[in-house]
Amino acid sequence: MSDETKVLVIAEHDNAALYPGTLNTVTAGVAIGAPVDVLVAGHGIGEIAAACAAVAGVARVLVADHEIYAHPSTEEVAALVVANGGDYTHILAPASTFGKALIPYAAALRDLQSISDISEVVSADTFVRPIYAGNALATVRCADPVKMITVRTTAFDAAAAQGGGASVENIPAAAATGQVQFVEQALSASERPELTSARVVVSGGRGLQSGDNFTMLEQLADRLGGAVGASRAAVDAGFVPNDYQVGQTGKVVAPDLYLAVGISGAIQHLAGMKDSKCIVAINNDEEAPIFQVADYSWNEDLFAAVPALLAELEK
Amino acid sequence: MHFLEDARTVKILVPVKRVIDANIRVRVKPDRSGVDTDNVKMAMNPFCEIAVEEALRIKEAGDAGEVILFSAGPSRFQETIRTGLAMGADRGVHIHTDEPLEPLVVAKMIAAVAEKEGADLVILGKQSIDGDNNQTGQMLAAIMGRPLGSYISEIKKNEDGFAITREIDAGLEKLQITSPAVVTTDLRLNEPRYASLPNIMKAKKKPIEALTPEDIGVQVSHRMEILKVVEPPAREAGVMVSGAGELVDKLKNEAKVI
Ligand SMILES: Cc1cc2nc3c(=O)[nH]c(=O)nc-3n(C[C@H](O)[C@H](O)[C@H](O)COP(=O)(O)OP(=O)(O)OC[C@H]3O[C@@H](n4cnc5c(N)ncnc54)[C@H](O)[C@@H]3O)c2cc1C
Ligand SMILES: Nc1ncnc2c1ncn2[C@@H]1O[C@H](COP(=O)(O)O)[C@@H](O)[C@H]1O
Numbered sequence: 210m211s212d213e214t215k216v217l218v219i220a221e222h223d224n225a226a227l228y229p230g231t232l233n234t235v236t237a238g239v240a241i242g243a244p245v246d247v248l249v250a251g252h253g254i255g256e257i258a259a260a261c262a263a264v265a266g267v268a269r270v271l272v273a274d275h276e277i278y279a280h281p282s283t284e285e286v287a288a289l290v291v292a293n294g295g296d297y298t299h300i301l302a303p304a305s306t307f308g309k310a311l312i313p314y315a316a317a318l319r320d321l322q323s324i325s326d327i328s329e330v331v332s333a334d335t336f337v338r339p340i341y342a343g344n345a346l347a348t349v350r351c352a353d354p355v356k357m358i359t360v361r362t363t364a365f366d367a368a369a370a371q372g373g374g375a376s377v378e379n380i381p382a383a384a385a386t387g388q389v390q391f392v393e394q395a396l397s398a399s400e401r402p403e404l405t406s407a408r409v410v411v412s413g414g415r416g417l418q419s420g421d422n423f424t425m426l427e428q429l430a431d432r433l434g435g436a437v438g439a440s441r442a443a444v445d446a447g448f449v450p451n452d453y454q455v456g457q458t459g460k461v462v463a464p465d466l467y468l469a470v471g472i473s474g475a476i477q478h479l480a481g482m483k484d485s486k487c488i489v490a491i492n493n494d495e496e497a498p499i500f501q502v503a504d505y506s507w508n509e510d511l512f513a514a515v516p517a518l519l520a521e522l523e524k
Numbered sequence: 525m526h527f528l529e530d531a532r533t534v535k536i537l538v539p540v541k542r543v544i545d546a547n548i549r550v551r552v553k554p555d556r557s558g559v560d561t562d563n564v565k566m567a568m569n570p571f572c573e574i575a576v577e578e579a580l581r582i583k584e585a586g587d588a589g590e591v592i593l594f595s596a597g598p599s600r601f602q603e604t605i606r607t608g609l610a611m612g613a614d615r616g617v618h619i620h621t622d623e624p625l626e627p628l629v630v631a632k633m634i635a636a637v638a639e640k641e642g643a644d645l646v647i648l649g650k651q652s653i654d655g656d657n658n659q660t661g662q663m664l665a666a667i668m669g670r671p672l673g674s675y676i677s678e679i680k681k682n683e684d685g686f687a688i689t690r691e692i693d694a695g696l697e698k699l700q701i702t703s704p705a706v707v708t709t710d711l712r713l714n715e716p717r718y719a720s721l722p723n724i725m726k727a728k729k730k731p732i733e734a735l736t737p738e739d740i741g742v743q744v745s746h747r748m749e750i751l752k753v754v755e756p757p758a759r760e761a762g763v764m765v766s767g768a769g770e771l772v773d774k775l776k777n778e779a780k781v782i
Binding site for chain 1: 544546549550552559571626627628631650651653654655656657658659660662663664665666667669670671672673674675677687690691692693694695696697698699700701702705710711712746747748749750751752753754755756759761762763764765766767768769771772774775779781782
């Protein structure tokens, strides 16, 4: 858009694989302008750096491969972003827990006001972002010299993972204060696709009554090649871990098919899934608000409906 | 047990924001300037309630001596401070301004008050449910040069500071952070208490210090301009299906998603 733009995307990964949201964030970067560089911090990340360099539209990859970045804190990555971000007009990260913590922190280090969760690029300084649980869309213009942005990844297509030919450059680690020590992570291991980029999501709510009953939804997800999500109520009740939560204050998903089972459809839940292409709701309450946004509403007891659906899909 | 003795001097600062009640369906103003807040039920931001509750529990466990509430905004924001005082907080600081506030400015204000009060721990909500910014706590940690524990579902005081658990996209993460610190609350941290009637009465007498941005040396800058606020495109309700066969057929042949 302007000759002077220079965009930096902060890659997200787990030292084993590049997270797909990075590709959508690159697309948002390309919509702002060129060149788009990528910064990746981690430990033993040669392959991830190569994966970043292969992404179509990326000019240069800055790699901080160091053991202190095996499990970096927000402040450690922010120090790196500030040390290497001087030339850039726009610094972007996915609006994941990683990016949402990082971008405002790095912004404040430079006295910049960051812009959260953009869903559209209007121009190099103007963006659309959902507010009030997605019940309103605000178009905002940022007057700061550098735009610090998190990107709603479901609102942008993924950049092609192949076809790029970026240069790769090593950068040194940046000093941080050492006030934060990593202890451990308890991660939800799953063979299923990652929730925010899955093509199909099967979510369960309080209606499931127990964690054990989620097995049915897992079978359904596996049959459809999808991921399993949940409402806040199902997470609060301990049926499934916190990382399953879809909604205003959980994850935002926009799959081709979203199946809401035993979920009432509170605005906070809708905020995380109403941009799905096709929504199916199974609920035994014909008044359930979820039916107002569903393409296919099935007013039935889920304990009858889900097994019947599984059986039908097996045919 | 050296910190038992110190605990009475430990101060926790809790920034609380006034927002439209989470159960209200918001309406965009016809002139597209924002969301209608006239005659709409307001409440303390739910994540701030969780922050107040956690501060009270830390104090009740004997690890802190005082819980101070902070709020920045129009005079009505004092009501929100009062709500937190009725939950059991000790006193409040209200920064009075009618200007719209951006998270960076709020973070600067909180930093100024935290310095002035000598707060050992600041507990914020992770997100205000009106602007959905999810920024202020991170900015505060950066401005104050203090460790950040964002999106926490657990916090325990120990000799080295605080042991925290964070809710992250891939699961849970445990960190040890030094004190003084800044943390932001996630939903599973606790379930906030209701204020009892006697505590509501008591809260009326608790002090709220009213200051202006100038008093604490913070300039209210505006870097963001809201050009317009519109309603998102509405989703139409679809059709009812009555059985698995019909649903699968429609998903395959009509929606073409499986
Ligand atoms: C600050 C804040 C943040 C929040 N963030 C989120 C968020 O990110 N995500 C989120 O999801 N929520 C969030 N919420 C909570 C939200 O307001 C709702 O409380 C929640 O989504 C309800 O979950 P549910 O639909 O599973 O439960 P309920 O509302 O209890 O609905 C259960 C549904 O299951 C149906 N049902 C029960 N039994 C059966 C059966 N046998 N067969 C078929 N149907 C059945 C019922 O008819 C009902 O519709 C938030 C709330 C607040 C205040
Ligand atoms: N005007 C305000 N007054 C007091 N605290 C605030 C204010 N704005 C934001 N906060 C705090 O910052 C948290 C996160 O808000 P936000 O960054 O706007 O999503 C809130 O939960 C509050 O703890």
